[in-house]
Amino acid sequence: MASTRLLCLFNKNVADSTKTLARASWSLSCRRNVSSSPSRLQSCMSGWIIDQYGTNGVLTYTEDIPVPTVSSPSDVMIKVYAASLNPLDISMRGGYGATLLKLKRQPMSVISSDNGSEFPLILGRDVSGVVVDCGSEVTHVAPGDEVWAAVPPWKQGSLAEFVTLTEYEVSHKPKSLTHAEAASIPYVANTALSALVNAGGLCRDSSSNKRVLITGGSGGVGTFSIQLLKAWGAHVTVTCSQNAEGLVRGLGADEVVDYTAADAPEQLEMMEKFDVVLDNVGGETEQLVLGLLKPWSGAKYVTLVTPLLLNIDSMGLLDGVCHAGSSLHSKAIQNLISGGVFYRWGFYAPDGPALDDVSRLMDAGKILPVVEAQFPFTQVPQAFLKLEQGHARGKTVVRVTEEDDREELVQNSCTEFEQERRKLAEQH
Ligand SMILES: NC(=O)C1=CN([C@@H]2O[C@H](COP(=O)(O)OP(=O)(O)OC[C@H]3O[C@@H](n4cnc5c(N)ncnc54)[C@H](OP(=O)(O)O)[C@@H]3O)[C@@H](O)[C@H]2O)C=CC1
DSSP states (O other): OGGGOOOOBOOOOHHHHHHTOOOOOOOOOOOOOSSSSOOTTOOEEEEEEBSSOOSGGGOEEEEEEEOOOOOSTTEEEEEEEEEEEOHHHHHHHTTTTHHHHHHHHOGGGGTSSOOOOOOSBOOOOEEEEEEEEEOTTOOSOOTTOEEEEEOOTTSOOSSBSEEEEEGGGEEEOOTTSOHHHHTTSHHHHHHHHIIIIIITOOOTTTOTTOEEEEESTTSHHHHHHHHHHHHTTOEEEEEEOGGGHHHHHHTTOSEEEETTSTTHHHHHHHSOOBSEEEESSOTHHHHHHHTTBOTTTTOEEEESOOSHHHHHHHHOHHHHHHHHHHHHHHHHHHHHHHHSOEEEEOOOOOOHHHHHHHHHHHHTTSSOOOEEEEEEGGGHHHHHHHHHTOOOSSEEEEESSOGGGHHHHHHHHHHHHHHHHHHHHHHO
16 A cells, blocks of 8 residues: 555756746735744745736745734644645636635625725645644644644635634644645545535445445545545445556555546446445536436435536626526436435535544555645646646645754744743733
């Protein structure tokens, strides 16, 4: 199994890319601390932002981002060591989900004339790093703890020095993984768990011998889901390209179908029917795999490829929700009546406690990270280009802080915060 740990370092020339780093034009006057660990003296941080939607050219490096401080009792501030990219980052860079995500960030904008901008936006949905500060009600983690989390799309992302989340979203990182490895997991794990458990009705204790089909098994969600379901005792069939067969078999897939083969539909139709389908591909695949579920037995089709946010972007909130809702409703009714199959949409959902369970499985060696490519922080645009090319085999990771510096940084972080606390205590 260890051979499936794919760590292909994309050694591109860092020196060249640093020349192209543009500075954002924020008119903030920031005082930067010389130390790379955080303190209340540091008001600005470095990161990659977008201040308009578009192609890769909108990604801009700046050192003038206000540090996202702890502002509520349940907040946890994390120094980011590694982040990873998801297809959502490419879509969000282009404006996908802008309407709904903006509403989630600024709920009052729906009733007020204040149409404040969502920019600058920081992308990046996964983080592995070290806690540097906590709100007064945080009990589960403390400064100095190594943690991981999936950053909800409506929050500022992890392609920056620091990110602040709520305690519920954060979990202790698996001890057996480096930060770069750990950053490949949280967003796909939270998505897979939400889809398989909430929509697919599976769980650790009820999956034994369930037959599950995963389409798009070679990508981020697929490579995680195969391993999770095998750890739960399910029988897993995967569709992927021929050159990914070795990878998915190495992760535990029982049966593999090359979807590019001319007879792929026939191969799938000859198999014993499935209890659950997790569809990471959508489109034409949907109709094919719906017919592969066991009829009249409570079987569930769960797709991660939904039109909800696109509909809202193109039609506005109310019409978009109604249109997507009516499409979901009619497909659900049609599949229930014709074959007794439940048709459902799966979504990412933030869930730190679920990541605690995943952490245990990873430390037990039951789930391995599948990191296809790593990029240094200076090469975030190159990482986006890699992802945009498609054909993912696991995940693309960005090393925000090089791990050689880790020990020193953890110590600095804790010492500085301890000093801050003492100072505050003395003042009061
Ligand atoms: N609803 C939600 O909340 C979420 C939705 N998603 C969506 O789920 C999907 C999967 O995400 P993720 O795993 O991160 O994506 P990735 O890009 O990591 O992986 C997609 C994989 O699918 C393979 N693939 C492409 N076409 C087919 C096909 N017809 N049949 C089988 N395999 C195929 C690709 O390889 P190759 O082309 O070489 O075959 C690639 O390995 C994406 O569309 C993503 O946007 C993800 C997370 C949350």
